[in-house]
Amino acid sequence: MTATGLSQVTIRLTAIALAAFICLSCAREPPEIRYRFTAMGTLVEVTIYDFPTAAAEKAARDVETLFLKLQDAWDPWADGALAKLNSALAAGDEARPDEDLADLLSRASQISAATGGAFDPAVGQLVKLWGFHDAEALPDAPPPATRIQQVLDAGKPLPQIWDGERGILAGASGTAIDLGAFAKGEAVDRAIMLLRSAGVRDAIVNAGGDLRAIGRHGARPWKIGIREPRKTGILASIEVSGDESVFTSGDYERYFEYKGTRYHHILDPRTGYPTREIVSVTIIGSSAAESDAACTALMVAGLGHWPAVARALGIREVMVVDQDGIIQMSPQMRDRVTMLREEAPAVEIRDIS
Numbered sequence: 001m002t003a004t005g006l007s008q009v010t011i012r013l014t015a016i017a018l019a020a021f022i023c024l025s026c027a028r029e030p031p032e033i034r035y036r037f038t039a040m041g042t043l044v045e046v047t048i049y050d051f052p053t054a055a056a057e058k059a060a061r062d063v064e065t066l067f068l069k070l071q072d073a074w075d076p077w078a079d080g081a082l083a084k085l086n087s088a089l090a091a092g093d094e095a096r097p098d099e100d101l102a103d104l105l106s107r108a109s110q111i112s113a114a115t116g117g118a119f120d121p122a123v124g125q126l127v128k129l130w131g132f133h134d135a136e137a138l139p140d141a142p143p144p145a146t147r148i149q150q151v152l153d154a155g156k157p158l159p160q161i162w163d164g165e166r167g168i169l170a171g172a173s174g175t176a177i178d179l180g181a182f183a184k185g186e187a188v189d190r191a192i193m194l195l196r197s198a199g200v201r202d203a204i205v206n207a208g209g210d211l212r213a214i215g216r217h218g219a220r221p222w223k224i225g226i227r228e229p230r231k232t233g234i235l236a237s238i239e240v241s242g243d244e245s246v247f248t249s250g251d252y253e254r255y256f257e258y259k260g261t262r263y264h265h266i267l268d269p270r271t272g273y274p275t276r277e278i279v280s281v282t283i284i285g286s287s288a289a290e291s292d293a294a295c296t297a298l299m300v301a302g303l304g305h306w307p308a309v310a311r312a313l314g315i316r317e318v319m320v321v322d323q324d325g326i327i328q329m330s331p332q333m334r335d336r337v338t339m340l341r342e343e344a345p346a347v348e349i350r351d352i353s
């Protein structure tokens with residue numbers, strides 16, 4: 001055998017050895033797929049771990065179909081089920097939602113009552129007046145104070161107009177329903193249900209940083225990053241295993257500045273203006289829908305009242321960032337969270353129970 005022949009054999013043997021090595025490590029590392037799409041005005045990412053790839057990809061595509069269907073049904077102003085309901089309300093008619101929407105409205109109405117109206121999907125006209133209903137564009141100035149007052153005077157809170165017994169919304173031509181603070185969470189819950197019925201055990205459905213995680217990532221729990229509200233980077237991380245939702249609401253998601261003031265998309269239904277004191281709220285909860293609504297409610301509740309509203313909703317793990325970057329959290333959250341800021345942040349522990 002020539003020297004060249006020998007080196008060719010060596011190369012071939014090395015290639016076989018390498019292939020064997022790669023295959024062995026393939027066999028040891030279960031597959032993970034990540035599938036991304038845009039729905040409900042946000043980037044949704046489905047991560048499925050340790051499940052046959054083709055079946056995982058099919059399940060993720062089914063989640064996309066589900067999100068797009070719910071996006072149409074629950075858009076307040078397009079032409080789906082909720083938009084039809086809002087048209088009926090505007091015409092002064094009694095509106096009878098389908099079973100699906102009726103269930104959502106019942107749960108939303110209960111949460112609204114429990115939060116003293118801080119969370120109230122009956123803010124539809126207010127959201128529209130501000131211009132935050134349009135996912136494609138942001139307003140450039142706040143509406144006149146007189147218009148805000150008119151909309152507040154004409155509208156009614158959801159628990160006052162939702163008759164769960166008869167399943168109708170009534171007596172509210174000045175009111176429109178906007179499920180923007182609830183629907184994304186509900187869609188995440190339904191996506192998890194879909195994945196489970198396809199046989200998936202370990203997965204995350206993440207809608208723009210709001211997520212529900214089930215199972216684990218193999219030997220380790222899922223690790224969730226919480227972003228800094230006022231700069232780039234990660235503020236903290238939380239480990240999740242089993243079945244939990246991690247949701248954040250913040251004044252940095254959709255906002256504009258006008259004459260030096262920030263105006264954002266979470267409105268205080270009592271004043272008609274964007275909330276002020278809290279920059280972001282992160283909670284750990286069980287259902288994604290309830291966690292979604294809870295975050296919005298705590299933003300509205302503000303620094304003085306968030307512990308009382310969390311208590312009313314049975315939420316124990318809460319982290320709040322205020323305008324000065326100071327962090328408030330419950331003792332239960334302190335036990336779950338790893339702070340990742342370089343300089344140690346000022347943290348105030350506040351009891352909920």
Ligand code: ADP
Binds near residue numbers: 182210250254266267
């Ligand atoms: P994001 O969807 O950006 O995570 P939220 O879950 O807090 O934020 O939802 C904000 C959306 O909810 C707004 O765009 C609006 O449609 C609606 N909304 C605003 N204020 C309230 C409120 N006080 N109660 C219920 N829904 C609200």
Ligand code: MG
Binds near residue numbers: 182291
């Ligand atoms: Mg919300």
